[in-house]
Amino acid sequence: MSKAAITGIHGYVPDYVLTNAELERMVDTNDEWITSRTGIKERHILKGEGMGSSHMGAKAVAGLLEKLNIKPQEVDLLICATTTPDYVFPCTANLICDMVGIRNVGSFDIQAACSGFLYALTVGSQFIETGKYKKVVVVGADKMSAIVDYTDRTTCVLFGDGAGAVMLEPNTDGFGILDSIIKSDGIGQNHLFQKAGGSRYPPSHETVEKRWHYVYQDGPSVFKFAVKNMADVSAEIMERNHLSGSDVAWLVPHQANKRIIDATAHRMGIESERVMMNIHRYGNTTAATIPLCLFDYESQLKKGDNLVLAAFGGGFTWGAAYVKWAY
Numbered sequence: 001m002s003k004a005a006i007t008g009i010h011g012y013v014p015d016y017v018l019t020n021a022e023l024e025r026m027v028d029t030n031d032e033w034i035t036s037r038t039g040i041k042e043r044h045i046l047k048g049e050g051m052g053s054s055h056m057g058a059k060a061v062a063g064l065l066e067k068l069n070i071k072p073q074e075v076d077l078l079i080c081a082t083t084t085p086d087y088v089f090p091c092t093a094n095l096i097c098d099m100v101g102i103r104n105v106g107s108f109d110i111q112a113a114c115s116g117f118l119y120a121l122t123v124g125s126q127f128i129e130t131g132k133y134k135k136v137v138v139v140g141a142d143k144m145s146a147i148v149d150y151t152d153r154t155t156c157v158l159f160g161d162g163a164g165a166v167m168l169e170p171n172t173d174g175f176g177i178l179d180s181i182i183k184s185d186g187i188g189q190n191h192l193f194q195k196a197g198g199s200r201y202p203p204s205h206e207t208v209e210k211r212w213h214y215v216y217q218d219g220p221s222v223f224k225f226a227v228k229n230m231a232d233v234s235a236e237i238m239e240r241n242h243l244s245g246s247d248v249a250w251l252v253p254h255q256a257n258k259r260i261i262d263a264t265a266h267r268m269g270i271e272s273e274r275v276m277m278n279i280h281r282y283g284n285t286t287a288a289t290i291p292l293c294l295f296d297y298e299s300q301l302k303k304g305d306n307l308v309l310a311a312f313g314g315g316f317t318w319g320a321a322y323v324k325w326a327y
């Protein structure tokens, strides 16, 4: 049976850089606190009227197609992971397809907060494994600045905007997404969420006044769950694939907090040189963190490298994937 191999990767972040120094002028925070508690130094922010997550997703997908010399007409399916869709509907995947010229094929969004890319990769790989499709694009795109309250120091320092996309194609030589685990538990629903704007609390003067359209996070509770579950699921995927720490060339973790990443790597027996890390440059870009890591480290990856991807996010949602790098 074919596996779904990642055959290309591309990333995009907007030009504007929001530094810790600028945040110091906006809220009562400081570079020392942000750096020591999170590892973040700067993040990129999408500016411009009428620009949504699709803008960044389309840049990533267009760059991917160009790099791989694949025409939009050759793509069989596009899946977008996002927590900050341009609209409630139509879906952002639909808009990205339109922007890059992909027509008459299926496209849909997946919402699994910070685990979105991992979920989308898992779903996308099924269409390849069954033999139904030959070219599936999975893109993670989030404009977190659209839902961040820049008067709330507990959240505004954490997030940034960006997008990353991968191409999935069949591989029968043992490379690709060899295993994945996705999990969720609604116990976390009130610890990290955007309360209003959906069908439970549609927009009203009251929801705006109460600031319910912004990200709310109970940081310490999420931290505890994230450390435990990201490490547990990474250990689980290693165990069931008989991988020890030394077999893993790279840990590719969701970039929410350097301390969570360090704890996961420690549990897996992987030293920091083999952990992809770019949180200092981008902050937490939600569904874009994992593809942006792969994009930044692409030149260091070798065919046959064992990668463990791991994520944790709102919901709660979490998961891991075992990938044998295909090029």
Ligand code: UT7
Binding pocket: 028, 029, 030, 033, 034, 037, 038, 114, 153, 154, 155, 157, 192, 218, 219, 220, 221, 222, 223, 226, 255, 256, 257, 260, 284, 312, 313, 314
């Ligand atoms: O990606 C999806 C999943 N999300 C995560 O994985 C995030 C998980 N949570 C975290 O990463 C951490 O909890 C945070 C980075 C959000 C916060 O770090 P913490 O070590 O848990 O800090 P805390 O929330 O317990 O706050 C410690 C202190 C508080 O002051 P008091 O009450 O001790 O006086 C906060 O008010 O730090 C204060 N604080 C700040 N100080 C300066 C909170 N935010 C800031 C800030 N600058 N930006």
